[in-house]
Amino acid sequence: MARNKLADCLKAYSCLLVVFGHVILGVQNMGGVALPPFASSLKDFIWSFHVPLFMFLSGFVYHLTGEWKGKKTRWRFILHKAVNLGVPYFVFSILYTLINQMIPGTNFSHSAQEILYLWKTPVAHYWFLRTLFLLFVLYALLSRFLSNVWITVILTVLSCVHMLFPDLPFLSLGNIISWAFAFGFGVCLSSLDKLCFSGVKAAAVIAGHLALEALCLFTGISGLPVIVEIERAAGIIASVTLVSLLVKHASVERFLMYLNRYSFPIYLMHTIFTAGVRILMQKAGMHNYWLHVAVGMLVGIAVPVIIAKIMEKTGWMNIVLYPSQTLKKLKQKAAAAR
Numbered sequence: 001m002a003r004n005k006l007a008d009c010l011k012a013y014s015c016l017l018v019v020f021g022h023v024i025l026g027v028q029n030m031g032g033v034a035l036p037p038f039a040s041s042l043k044d045f046i047w048s049f050h051v052p053l054f055m056f057l058s059g060f061v062y063h064l065t066g067e068w069k070g071k072k073t074r075w076r077f078i079l080h081k082a083v084n085l086g087v088p089y090f091v092f093s094i095l096y097t098l099i100n101q102m103i104p105g106t107n108f109s110h111s112a113q114e115i116l117y118l119w120k121t122p123v124a125h126y127w128f129l130r131t132l133f134l135l136f137v138l139y140a141l142l143s144r145f146l147s148n149v150w151i152t153v154i155l156t157v158l159s160c161v162h163m164l165f166p167d168l169p170f171l172s173l174g175n176i177i178s179w180a181f182a183f184g185f186g187v188c189l190s191s192l193d194k195l196c197f198s199g200v201k202a203a204a205v206i207a208g209h210l211a212l213e214a215l216c217l218f219t220g221i222s223g224l225p226v227i228v229e230i231e232r233a234a235g236i237i238a239s240v241t242l243v244s245l246l247v248k249h250a251s252v253e254r255f256l257m258y259l260n261r262y263s264f265p266i267y268l269m270h271t272i273f274t275a276g277v278r279i280l281m282q283k284a285g286m287h288n289y290w291l292h293v294a295v296g297m298l299v300g301i302a303v304p305v306i307i308a309k310i311m312e313k314t315g316w317m318n319i320v321l322y323p324s325q326t327l328k329k330l331k332q333k334a335a336a337a338r
Contacts, residue, residue, distance in 0.1 A: 004064060005257065006192050009247050010240060011057050012259035016301075017050035019270050022125065023296035026271075026278055033287050045213050048222065049235020051128065052182035056236045058132055059186025063148075067187075068140040080324060081136045087323045089129040092268045093118050096126070099272060124271060127175075134176045135183045152184025160225040181229045185236065195240040202241050209238035259301070265308035265321055270300035 024043050027033055071077035094115050101112055114123060122130050142151045155177045162168065162177065189195070197205050212234050216222035222231060247253040259266075274296045281292060311317040315333070319326040 004061075004192065005253070006196075006240075006244060006247065007057060007060060007064070008260040009253060009256040010053070010192075010243050011263050012256040013239065013243050014050060014053040014057060015259065015263040015266050017046060018054065018125075018267060019274070019297060019300045020293075021046045021050050022271055023274050023293055023300060026274060026296070027289060027292045030278060030282065032282060033289050033292060035289055039289065041217060044217055044222070048213055048216075048231050049209075049239065052179075052232035053236050053239050054128070055132070055135075055179050055182040056186040056232075059135075059183035060189055060192065061186075062136065062139070062183075063187045063189070068143065074140045074144070077140055078137055081133055083323050084325075085129045085133045087319070088264075088268055088321055089122075089126055089133075090118060091320045093123050093126045096272060097123055100275075125267075128267075131176050131179055132183075135179065138176075138180075139183075139187060148184065148187045152180060152188060155180035155184065156229060163225045163228075182232050182236065185233065192240055192244075195237050196244040197241045198245065202245060205241045206238045209234045262305045262308050265311075266301055266304045268321070269304040269307060273303045274300040 021043070024039065024046070028035060028039060028043060068074045068077035071080050097114055098112065114121070138155070139148065139151055146154070159177045159180060213222070213231060216227060216231055221227050243256075247256065277295055277299045278292060281295065286292070308321070311321065316326070316330060
């Protein structure tokens with residue numbers, strides 16, 4: 001199946017937003033740095049849609065690759081996702097936990113005992129992998145009885161109910177289904193072209209998103225039931241429109257396509273290095289906000305890319321990033337050597 005270049009570029013763009021969101025959040029939580037007046041609003045704006053965009057793209061690619069049918073059976077599909085999301089989830093969650101326990105000065109301290117409960121309680125941003133896996137399971141199993149549209153509608157309604165009544169015991173999956181709208185939006189979308197606008201319409205879509213989010217943050221209604229889904233939808237549509245315009249420039253498209261190749265390693269490893277460089281800069285007496293942001297972005301992207309390149313060279317080390325793909329390549333290499 002031919003790759004969807006716009007989806008790949010959007011994944012790289014959302015990866016940049018995730019790193020940026022974690023960098024500015026880390027600087028804000030660290031203290032000791034004079035924040036510009038708009039720092040908190042900028043952080044809230046980025047966080048209103050950058051993870052939903054990632055979740056939306058996961059749903060779109062799920063649909064694009066044939067959903068569970070791409071692996072012939074539902075259970076084979078679930079096993080495939082369990083391996084390919086589970087291995088990096090546990091490996092990097094354990095690594096992150098141990099590093100945070102050993103190095104003082106991080107924003108959030110962790111105990112090695114937390115490793116025993118990773119199966120039910122994620123640490124840091126690795127919750128995304130666990131949530132994504134469970135959404136894959138829900139959509140694969142429920143598709144036996146319902147269309148993707150109805151699955152999305154039902155899970156979104158349940159999410160709104162959970163937000164209003166968080167103590168209801170039958171909604172224990174509330175934190176999972178809260179992402180069903182963004183994921184389902186991607187699953188139910190037949191083509192990204194439907195969200196690509198140009199000219200005056202593009203300007204209206206992007207400006208409308210900015211105005212909507214400003215209104216939500218100013219009035220304090222951001223994140224309320226229904227409102228949160230509107231915010232996420234607006235952010236997703238504006239992002240698709242923006243990136244579809246940016247990639248018309250060949251240099252931008254090349255950069256995003258390159259970054260897309262390493263988006264998963266960047267996602268998995270960036271916080272380890274952004275936290276480390278933040279601590280070093282603070283100890284060195286560097287307290288400029290924009291310097292922290294610039295260095296954090298550079299380190300959070302460049303170091304994981306370098307590590308991923310080294311892992312590619314070894315072949316077998318890539319198993320912690322892409323388990324089934326790496327095993328397949330190793331088997332082919334072994335067979336060719338016979």
